[in-house]
Amino acid sequence: STNDAIMSFKTTDNTWLYTNFFDKEGKRRAYVGLDRNLSSYTIGIENGTDKIVVPRGKLGLGELNPLSPLSIKSTNDAIMSFKTTDNTWLYTNFFDKEGKRRAYVGLDRNLSSYIIGIENGTDKIVVPRGNVGIGELNPFYKFEWSNGTHNGFLDFTFSGNAIGSRTGNLGFWTNGGEKMTILKNGNIGIGTTKTGSHRLAVEGSIGAREIKVQASGWSDFVFYEDYKLPTLKEVEAHINEKGHLKDIPNAAEVEKEGFYLGNMNAKLLQKIEELTLYTIQQEKKIEDFKEKEDIQEAKIEMLLKRLVKLEAKM
DSSP states (O other): OTTSOEEEEEESSSSEEEEEEEOTTSOEEEEEEEETTSSOEEEEEEETTEEEEOOTTOEEESOSSOSSSEEEEOTTSOEEEEEESSSSEEEEEEEOTTSOEEEEEEEETTSSOEEEEEEETTEEEEOOTTOEEESOSSOOSSEEEEOSSOEEEEEEOSSOEEEEESSSOEEEEETTEEEEEEOTTSOEEESOSOOTTOSEEESSOOOOSOOOOOOSOOSGGGGSTTOOOOOHHHHHHHHHHHSSOTTSOOHHHHHHHOOOHHHHHHHHHHHHHHHHHHHHHHHHHHHHHHHHHHHHHHHHHHHHHHHHHHHHHO
8 A cells, every 4th residue: 555554365274265464574463364164253453463363253362263252361361251150141251361250250140140250279268249259159147268178257247246156166265266156056265165154154264344244033031030040069069060051052063063152142242131130149149148238237236335234233
């Protein structure tokens, strides 16, 4: 042509017939190809190493062998393609230079659901229907993860927040170790995973400004009229025989089994109330003794006065 571009018709191999467009330096800039059987074609535009091709009805931007109706290869050899993967979903896929899909965005044909995914080998991060799944391809909750065996989830709702496990224990780890565990039966362990029958088990001490115990019974029965208060001799006999107060566990039992805080406080209150009754009894005895002592002193004083009078008459 007048600008020194060259158009040529030639076969490049035994299959394809090309129409090529060269610049004045002899570099091919564009081409149209058709195979000899008229069953496939390709259109291409070249600019250095960048190419735009349309083989077999698929458009490739920098990708010479597009996998879908539209495939785009970046300078680092990653490929983005637009294609349908089944009869329902339309995906935008991102491939690495080895042809492995690394990320995708999907939308179903009815526009009723969508999914975003990131793949790294067998690990996947997906966002279908607004739920996020890490290793879980069909998350039911807002945020759900799976290690292939157990599933955990974090769910935020209008009524409150939830965090839990659908299939096993839920563990919280810091500094390489599991520090708190919510067992699948609902028990919680802090510093331990063995909770026994306890709803909360703590390996270590607990510090708090205030602890409220919802006790099921209290010890006011000590003050009932029908309560049989043990005598101090009975208390002494029990101590001499057992080595501890009645209804109070001994040291060996506490070391082996521990004790329930609410129950122990009730037992200790029972002993305090019994001690109060003993004190009242002693106070009454002392007052009675003092009253009798005052009477005796009055009698002695009266006798002394009479004695003085008798001595005066003698």
